[in-house]
Amino acid sequence: MAAELAVVAATPPRAETADGAPVVRAQGLSIVFGSGDQRTTALQDVTLDIARGSFVSLIGPSGCGKTTLLRAIADLERPSAGTLVVNGMTPERARLARAYGYVFQAPALYPWRTVERNVMLPLEIMGLKPEERRKRAARYLDLVGLGEFRRRFPWQLSGGMQQRASIARALSFEPSLLLMDEPFGALDEITRDGLNMHLHELWHRTGMTVVFVTHSIPEAVFLSSRIVVMSPRPGKVVDVIDVELPATRDLDLRETPAFLKVAQRVREVLRAGHSYD
Amino acid sequence: MNAGVALLLLAIGGPVLLALLARSDGRAGRVATPLVFGALVLLAWQVVCAGFGVPKILLPTPSEVALAIAHHVPMLAADFMQTVVRSVLPGWLIGCGSGLLAAILLDRSEFLRRGVLPLGSLVSAMPIVGVAPIMVMWFGFDWQSKAAVVVVMTFFPMLVNATAGLASTGAMERDLMRSYAARDWQTLFKLRLPNALPFIFNALKLNSTLALIGAIVAEFFGTPIVGMGFRISTEVARMNLDVVWAEITLAAVVGSASFAVLALIERTVTFWHPSFRT
């Protein structure tokens, strides 16, 4: 897959860091669902900056609000209190400006479209010319190694291939921000390793900002430049850990003491924030 | 002219009122909106018919229909007895019962199931009411022929649905019963029938409407001088449309009431099914 990456002449939407402003800035962000007896605080008083070009993982047990935070950045949830700024705009303005690509837990491919036409979907919505759509679809399908499957329908592909297609779809309109909600959660370990490697290379090449929700510690450590550890009831940030590992990584890195040290630290913070109730 | 003004008011005020009601999110809004809509339709009907002098032989007003119901209670009761109690009920019970039994028997043989099921679903899609004249010829003018039509109409939907229900058991659940060395009838009563209940209730509800249609239409082909279908066809010919509408109201009430009763039983019996869990 690395070889494929090398031959593709992708134009990286690398954001210029001239202004140095964070891509995402949350201040005192709270989100409350329901009302009355069924009130649940999904997110409480979260303050967080996500720097341009960084790879930030949100990690924590179920119910810690990591997905909610991601959905709020994507303007799929509305903050109850606090401020949230995406690319210097409100999340809604950012969404209308099509500032980010979103990868869901499931591939969410439309079964009546071929893989290629699925990747072209956002491009159609954004009104690109058919010729440009095909070019982009071909480029990003090659990038995720699905070039020869573009005429297939989603349900004719394996789960891992489907998720790769959905990543190609998120990349196709070349957003500077990629939001990923446990994209590999439903895949087997071997497929997952491959996709992790793939994603890391992609991030390294393009220099885009990635916010990545996961509950796997090795995955978070392997991919991230920063890890945001969250705890549940109510969902809040308990620690932010900078991952000081080499910028280019491969899977063998996971056996090194440096890697294990970071992983150990994440595990301890998680355990401290979670009372096993 | 007054009717014109009233109609104009309804045409403007009605949708505005409905839109306002529909905006409220509570339970009250959900219940009130369709009820108000129904009331508005009745009101508009009344205003149009009374105000513009629509002749009674074209469309009686709702108030005239209500009067007709009040005046003909004994007749409506007799028609109800003949059509619903004597024709629909036994026909529906026999049709659904034999359909279910046939499905259970079919379930024993993969070969038979593959032979009967395509034919069964084909027959379900056919205009079976057409057998009415044949049944009248075989079983005479009285309720027996109507019940027979109902049996034929309700048998196939139940057969097809119940078979699908019995086949819907997951492999894991079946393996579990196998691991207990359960006998066939134990698997049937403890696993497959309960699992098929939502399908069976679907057929029961569908059949309750079909049965009413079958009995009424069969009466168009000849009856003793009582019954809802008989009344509708003769009163239409005599231009007593208020009585016809009274019968239609009765049919509508019977249809939705039996559906509601079945839905209620379904809810209590299959409360565990995902479609009822909140």
Added chain:
Amino acid sequence: MIRRAAPVAVVMLAVLVVWYAASVWLNYDTAANLADEGATRWQIVGDTMRLDRPLLPAPHQIVAEMITSIFGYPPDNPRSLLYHAAVTAYAAGVGFAIALALGVVLAVGIVHVRTLERSLMLWIIASQTVPVLAIAPMVVVVLGNIGLRGMLPKALIAGWLSFFPITTGMVTGLRAPDPMQRDLMRTYSASGRQVFAMLRWPASMAFLFPSLKVAAALALVGAIVAELPTGAQAGLGARLLTGSYYGQTLQIWAALFAAALLALLAIAMIDLAQSGLVRRRGGRL
């Protein structure tokens, strides 16, 4: 293919055998009364399958009746079964087209306009539990009084009947996309029209086609029943009614089989349209 056809063939053969047995049994008394003095039992059994007005005609008699009444007369002759089938099919077809247009438009309205949904949905569901066919004679007579006769009243009843499954099927279909598929459209900030064209409409097709089959069958029933109260000049319903008046059992059975064939034809046409779409979607609806 053979694996699927064999069980069906066996069952159909069994149905035929039972049918012949039943027709001998049911017609035996009639045949015995008509038979000459001293006719043997086997002669009477043979006669049971040659009666003019059998209680239950043997299958080959129905087929023979269908062949003579289809090929024996020119198709515009009122004695031709083809003529009557065409009259009914025309009314049912027009009704079905009306229902399709109206049902789809209404479903789109219900999915997009909350007032419509709240006002109408309950009534649409409730009206499926009501034996709407009961109003057929009244509608036909009333429309006849204001000068509408012939095909149109029948088409209206056929349309009225088939309109409900199309509407409810389409409403379910347009609402079928799951939250994730809808969120995806939101992340692209797609317009309402784009969500409809690229997500809701294509997703609804899997629900439209099954309800179309139900609707086609209902349209046919509606057209046939609507032919009953008009004095029965033409159409399969008229054949059923006149056959029932004059005890022409063969005519009734032939009309019934013609109706069944029409239903098959309608379903086959919908299947054809569906398989065209399925092919374009790579093998799935």
